[in-house]
Amino acid sequence: xxxxEEVEHVGWLARIEIHENxxxxxxxxxxxxxxxxxQLDEVNTENVEPxxxxxxxxxxxxxxxxxxxxxxxxxLSNTDKKQExxxxxxxxx
Amino acid sequence: MMVYDNPDGVKxxxxxxxxxxxxxxxxxxxxxxxxxxxxxxTHVCPVCLGLPGSLPVLNRRAVEFAMxxxxxxxxxxxxxxxxxxxxxxxxxxxxxxxxxQYDFPIASNGKVVIDGEDGEHIIRIKRxxxxxxxxxxxxxxxxxxxxxxxxxxxxxxxxxxxxxxxxDMRSPKEARRFLxxxxxxxxxxxVFDGDLEGAMRVDANISVMGGERVEVKNISSHKGVEKAxxxxxMRQKNFVRRGGKVVLETRHFDELRGVTLSMRSKEExxxxxxxxxxDLVPLRVADKVPxxxxxxxxxxxxxxxxxxxxxxxxxxxxxxxxxxxKVANFYEEVAQLVDPKAAAVWVADILKGELNYRDxxxxxxxxxxxxxIIRFVSSGNxxxxxxxxxxxxxxxKGGDPASIVKEKxxxxxxxxxVTKAVDETLEENPEAxxxxxxxxxxxxxxxxxxxxxxxxGRSDAKTAREMLLDKIKKLSPK
Ligand SMILES: [Zn+2]
Numbered sequence: 087x088x089x090x091e092e093v094e095h096v097g098w099l100a101r102i103e104i105h106e107n108x109x110x111x112x113x114x115x116x117x118x119x120x121x122x123x124x125q126l127d128e129v130n131t132e133n134v135e136p137x138x139x140x141x142x143x144x145x146x147x148x149x150x151x152x153x154x155x156x157x158x159x160x161x162l163s164n165t166d167k168k169q170e171x172x173x174x175x176x177x178x179x
Numbered sequence: 180m181m182v183y184d185n186p187d188g189v190k191x192x193x194x195x196x197x198x199x200x201x202x203x204x205x206x207x208x209x210x211x212x213x214x215x216x217x218x219x220x221t222h223v224c225p226v227c228l229g230l231p232g233s234l235p236v237l238n239r240r241a242v243e244f245a246m247x248x249x250x251x252x253x254x255x256x257x258x259x260x261x262x263x264x265x266x267x268x269x270x271x272x273x274x275x276x277x278x279x280q281y282d283f284p285i286a287s288n289g290k291v292v293i294d295g296e297d298g299e300h301i302i303r304i305k306r307x308x309x310x311x312x313x314x315x316x317x318x319x320x321x322x323x324x325x326x327x328x329x330x331x332x333x334x335x336x337x338x339x340x341x342x343x344x345x346x347d348m349r350s351p352k353e354a355r356r357f358l359x360x361x362x363x364x365x366x367x368x369x370v371f372d373g374d375l376e377g378a379m380r381v382d383a384n385i386s387v388m389g390g391e392r393v394e395v396k397n398i399s400s401h402k403g404v405e406k407a408x409x410x411x412x413m414r415q416k417n418f419v420r421r422g423g424k425v426v427l428e429t430r431h432f433d434e435l436r437g438v439t440l441s442m443r444s445k446e447e448x449x450x451x452x453x454x455x456x457x458d459l460v461p462l463r464v465a466d467k468v469p470x471x472x473x474x475x476x477x478x479x480x481x482x483x484x485x486x487x488x489x490x491x492x493x494x495x496x497x498x499x500x501x502x503x504x505k506v507a508n509f510y511e512e513v514a515q516l517v518d519p520k521a522a523a524v525w526v527a528d529i530l531k532g533e534l535n536y537r538d539x540x541x542x543x544x545x546x547x548x549x550x551x552i553i554r555f556v557s558s559g560n561x562x563x564x565x566x567x568x569x570x571x572x573x574x575x576k577g578g579d580p581a582s583i584v585k586e587k588x589x590x591x592x593x594x595x596x597v598t599k600a601v602d603e604t605l606e607e608n609p610e611a612x613x614x615x616x617x618x619x620x621x622x623x624x625x626x627x628x629x630x631x632x633x634x635x636g637r638s639d640a641k642t643a644r645e646m647l648l649d650k651i652k653k654l655s656p657k
Contacts, residue, residue, distance in 0.1 A: 099266075099267075099268075100268075101268050138261040138460075139455070139457065139460045140457075144259070144461045144462065144463045145460070146237065146459075146460050147238070147239035148209070148236040148239065149239060149240075150204050150238050150239065150241070151203065151204065151209060152209055152211045153209035153210075153224075155211065155222050155223055156223060156224055156228075157221075158218060158219075161221075161228065161332075162220060169319075169327075171218050171219040171220055171331075172219045172220065172329035173220070173270075173329070173330040173331075174329060174330075175270045175316075175328045175329075175330055176327060178270060178318075178328045
């Protein structure tokens with residue numbers, strides 16, 4: 087069972103604002119989702135290797151060869167706030 | 180043998196982020212790593228900017244570099260590993276997560292031998308894992324009054340290897356020695372250039388007298404680590420003496436003031452919500468180990484040993500000559516041209532000191548010039564002191580040994596001039612001579628000084644001394 091406090095904490099970690107009156111509702115709905123998935127716990131996985139990737143391949147590499155980066159104007163084109171070629175963020179402590 | 184008993188129970192463990200900056204490109208994208216003298220945000224692409232839909236592809240050479248590092252630190256290489264996402268929000272991390280290795284670091288269980296407080300001391304390496312570097316933040320104005328933060332993503336996505344030691348260092352000096360050794364190994368492997376800004380960043384876990392550990396974050400230099408640890412040990416000792424109990428906390432090192440300051444508590448480990456990075460497939464490279472081992476160069480410890488046996492030099496010289504791969508190579512080239520023992524003394528004791536004093540690399544000096552200076556001195560053409568003067572002149576103003584000798588008139592003065600100076604000195608200083616004859620050794624030094632003064636420093640102390648003693652013997656035969 088997920089608590090209201092857990093919902094608020096996860097919301098904070100994800101920087102999503104969750105209103106007091108929504109938290110309880112989310113807690114119930116998320117609990118239902120988790121409960122549904124918990125059916126998987128019944129499967130015996132004793133001798134099964136964990137799957138890290140759905141495609142059954144390993145070692146995909148690229149060579150260490152330089153390719154052109156983006157021009158600075160394009161890099162900054164998605165932001166309103168910039169200064170001397172940098173992104174400008176609010177003061178961070 | 181001397182044993183260090185560590186009276187304050189100091190334990191220091193280090194976490195070192197080393198940039199694999201000898202790669203051409205970043206860890207997961209083809210942006211160039213050569214950004215240090217560039218405009219902000221000019222070495223970035225959709226991948227290292229974390230734009231939606233972009234996909235990381237692993238740099239093969241970065242994996243080879245990481246394996247080299249692991250093997251050079253005497254680690255085991257993992258059978259199979261998988262990158263994970265470490266989730267947190269901070270503006271230097273454009274994706275909202277950092278791609279890193281979590282439960283299966285590429286290398287683990289290694290060790291490095293350092294010159295410790297009481298001789299050879301083993302520092303155990305817990306793990307070394309690969310991850311991407313975040314971007315760089317710059318505060319406008321001071322931290323307290325900052326109006327905003329500038330973000331430059333050129334560094335974002337650079338390949339890092341994070342090396343975690345066990346808390347095996349027993350003093351700030353040992354912590355510094357370990358970092359010196361680590362840098363030396365990295366440069367021998369040719370995976371890392373320590374002169375570049377931000378190439379090596381260190382967090383130190385420090386505890387005293389069985390107290391809990393305090394983590395000091397983001398120290399940017401070797402001297403900084405020693406200073407931060409000295410301060411932190413003193414602070415913890417004073418705190419305990421006043422009845423306090425050191426608790427787990429994270430502190431920040433203020434390099435300018437040389438103090439550590441408390442930071443707000445960091446997010447709990449489980450808050451990072453690590454999970455396997457679905458955009459990258461697993462890595463299985465253990466079978467490449469024999470191949471990588473073949474590419475490992477002779478490392479500092481082995482070179483130090485070889486220098487002692489091959490060139491017959493003292494351990495002190497072998498150590499000084501092998502800590503920096505460039506100096507080691509320079510020495511070996513000089514040793515091909517002149518007497519290797521003389522070369523060891525000149526490069527280790529004199530040239531290295533002059534270079535350190537000026538904070539410049541040995542690249543600034545020519546092998547041929549060093550060999551020529553040694554030839555001049557050993558053939559008796561110039562004094563040792565003149566040899567040092569030539570080195571200084573080349574470093575400060577340029578030029579070559581032969582023309583500096585000419586310009587400065589450094590050729591040793593003829594013996595008869597020294598003979599004349601000896602005669603004059605003894606005539607002018609009868610008291611000093613008497614004092615010496617009565618057994619006052621110091622008076623001889625005074626007389627030697629006088630002779631050298633008369634020849635304007637162009638005779639060396641050894642010759643002046645010998646000739647003085649000869650003359651004195653003739654004057655008062657016993
Ligand atoms: Zn990129």
